[in-house]
Amino acid sequence: xxxxxxxxxxxxxxxxxxxxxxxxxxxxxxxxxxxxxxxxxxxxxxxxxxxxxxxxxxxxxxxxxxxxxxxxxxxxxxxxxxxxxxxxxxxxxxxxxxxxxxxxxxxxxxxxxxxxxxxxxxxxxxxxxxxxxxxxxxxxxxxxxxxxxxxxxxxxxxxxxxxxxxxxxxxxxxxxxxxxxxxxxxxxxxxxxxxxxxxxxxxxxxxxxxxxxxxxxxxxxxxxxxxxxxxxxxxxxxxxxxxxxxxxxxxxxxxxxxxxxxxxxxxxxxxxxxxxxxxxxxxxxxxxxxxxxxxxxxxxxxxxxxxxxxxxxxxxxxxxxxxxxxxxxxxxxxxxxxxxxxxxxxxxxxxxxxxxxxxxxxxxxxxxxxxxxxxxxxxxxxxxxxxxxx
Numbered sequence: 001x002x003x004x005x006x007x008x009x010x011x012x013x014x015x016x017x018x019x020x021x022x023x024x025x026x027x028x029x030x031x032x033x034x035x036x037x038x039x040x041x042x043x044x045x046x047x048x049x050x051x052x053x054x055x056x057x058x059x060x061x062x063x064x065x066x067x068x069x070x071x072x073x074x075x076x077x078x079x080x081x082x083x084x085x086x087x088x089x090x091x092x093x094x095x096x097x098x099x100x101x102x103x104x105x106x107x108x109x110x111x112x113x114x115x116x117x118x119x120x121x122x123x124x125x126x127x128x129x130x131x132x133x134x135x136x137x138x139x140x141x142x143x144x145x146x147x148x149x150x151x152x153x154x155x156x157x158x159x160x161x162x163x164x165x166x167x168x169x170x171x172x173x174x175x176x177x178x179x180x181x182x183x184x185x186x187x188x189x190x191x192x193x194x195x196x197x198x199x200x201x202x203x204x205x206x207x208x209x210x211x212x213x214x215x216x217x218x219x220x221x222x223x224x225x226x227x228x229x230x231x232x233x234x235x236x237x238x239x240x241x242x243x244x245x246x247x248x249x250x251x252x253x254x255x256x257x258x259x260x261x262x263x264x265x266x267x268x269x270x271x272x273x274x275x276x277x278x279x280x281x282x283x284x285x286x287x288x289x290x291x292x293x294x295x296x297x298x299x300x301x302x303x304x305x306x307x308x309x310x311x312x313x314x315x316x317x318x319x320x321x322x323x324x325x326x327x328x329x330x331x332x333x334x335x336x337x338x339x340x341x342x343x344x345x346x347x348x349x350x351x352x353x354x355x356x357x358x359x360x361x362x363x364x365x366x367x368x369x370x371x372x373x374x375x376x377x378x379x380x381x382x383x384x385x386x387x388x389x390x
Contacts, residue, residue: 002362006139009130011085015077017139019146024070024372028063033145040141040350044189045205045343057142077138105327106336110316123327134252137351144354147361157224158357159183160349162192164218166204170197176224191346205343212320214342216312219349221356223306230301230363239299247355248310256311260294284388310352
């Protein structure tokens, strides 16, 4: 079983990620991991924090001579902004009152500020927002990079693109090759495959900034060349679509998850949305005429591309602050403002790739097992022959 944990606060010393269950002898490309971290920081509509942080991973356990050793992997991502916060958020008890300078008493609507403060009995949302911040996704992306490296060894690739920003939506299907090209283009402002639509999206982001507002959207994650048979129909918690939905929904600000054409299908007739089946004798493969199911039927992968969409609400921190109530005085005030982005759809897509990758890598390990990459590959190859002979 592949497990991962993260630790760290937005303005703490560092973010930490721990990944357990990777097979031994998996080649680890540190530059690839750091490129994934860099991709998470890109995108039109990002705030000043991205000018401070230049995320790079420091691996300090589980990897030796460039390969995993079958032990848990641990890595650290330094927060360069810590220098501005170490007197405000010290680890040790301190008599100094500098912490009062950054207390957050005016909870932001839509954020975890108030609910978290009530839950833990803090009359200051600082401790809640530090961990609830989407800065935490940097650790997830680093962990997900290991999952991607494992999947790549078995032929599966993962990419994402932006489908919608605010009121502007891509109205056509995107092809795998153009999604890959867009992901590789680090200059792409919003990671949309259509330049004309992307230009309209950037105008939407500009309008939100000018109004002191924020804007959400939809990202789409695609896993390409996924084998038949991952997941199971047998128990509710073994269904792969359920696991993927939970994983993507856990990303900060994601309020909805769609598999394939799930939203459209809900308002359609069955004859309009089911993917008809044929058999390709030359390829020895069953094929679908379309992929409205998003690569999953009955909680099991069917061999088509796996397609997952995350619906991202607008960021809760607005320059034009909304009304709230002071946690101490209970009087009406304007919500606190923390340095923030105003559009994070492309970055959320990278986090989505990581979460999909981690779930898929675990499904691969459950299906094919193996303490080493070589053993896992033997099991995978034997299963591929079984599918060929079906």
